[in-house]
Amino acid sequence: MKQDLIAVVGATGKTGRRVLTSLQEQGCQVRALSRTSKIPFDWENRETWKPALTDIHSVYVTYYPDLAVPEAQNDIQAFVDLAQSMGVNHLVLLSGRGEQGAQNAEQVVINSTLEWNIVRASWFMQNFSESFMLEGIQAGQLVLPEHMALEPFIDVDDIADVVVAALTRDELRNQVLEVTGPELLSFAQCVDVTAEMLQRDIQLLTVPIESYLEGAEAQGMPADIAWLINELFVNVLDGRNESTTNTIETILQRPAKTFKDYAQDTAATGVWS
Ligand SMILES: NC(=O)c1ccc[n+]([C@@H]2O[C@H](COP(=O)([O-])OP(=O)(O)OC[C@H]3O[C@@H](n4cnc5c(N)ncnc54)[C@H](OP(=O)(O)O)[C@@H]3O)[C@@H](O)[C@H]2O)c1
Secondary structure: OHHHEEEEEOOOOHHHHHHHHHHHHOOOEEEEEOOOOOOOOEOOEHHHHHHHHOOOOEEEEOOOOOOOOOOHHHHHHHHHHHHHHOOOOEEEEEEEOOOHHHHHHHHHHHOOOOEEEEEEEOOEHHHHOOOOOHHHHHHOEEEEEOOOOOEOOEOHHHHHHHHHHHHHOHHHOOEEEEEOOOOOEOHHHHHHHHHHHHOOOOEEEEEOHHHHHHHHHHOOOOHHHHHHHHHHHHHHOOOOOOOOOOHHHHHHOOOOOOHHHHHHHHHHHOOOO
């Protein structure tokens, strides 16, 4: 039934996978969407969007690769326009803190006629285990661009729980839910906690952004991801996000997960071995 069907865009990704599972466990009717889903959805092929949104009541949107990229605002505008014209009721957008591109996309959603939520998140802890920092941790040497700021890294499990609350609790509608982890940490502190948990040495090497990008591109990093790394390390990690929020406690009635808890749980999975 249309009233019950919730679409998850990016359903195999870090947050989408968790949101999908949690909704299924609660007995919600869900439609997984990504390039590889039964009904395929591709941000780069707008012909796939209409079948993906047919009969959908609510939709959780993760944009790929990141709302910071220049084409994101146009894509989100076109997606929102289509959702409105197809009778979608509610859209929850995953956004990033302190990114101009993300803020532009947020405004598109907020100014639409849809019911909406923005879940505006800090850096994911899972970037160390499910993304571009995984290989470095496995190899025992993580190379990153030089940066100054501390970051309130958040566990993606907490983001997924807030997204599910936004999708299923009417009283949360039409709000920006800004979510962070409980403490400000440096990348070096995260690496130290991880090394301690694994009981082995992990070296953190920071290099000028130019050398980092040269090395990464030589190893095959796609140009759009290289652009994104530059944007995040140079323009976003400048101190603007050095604060925490209590949104997790307020919405979920429990504390946000610490990096130590995340590292302990992740070490136990064996992914860093
Ligand atoms: N990482 C962070 O620290 C951070 C912090 C704040 C906000 N964010 C936001 O998080 C969002 C990403 O969410 P996520 O981390 O949950 O996802 P993710 O792990 O990056 O997963 C990407 C998902 O998108 C799908 N995908 C890849 N290319 C696609 C395409 N061209 N069209 C349609 N789907 C595509 C993938 O599945 P298939 O391969 O099957 O298509 C997968 O399901 C970004 O918009 C970013 O702004 C990230």
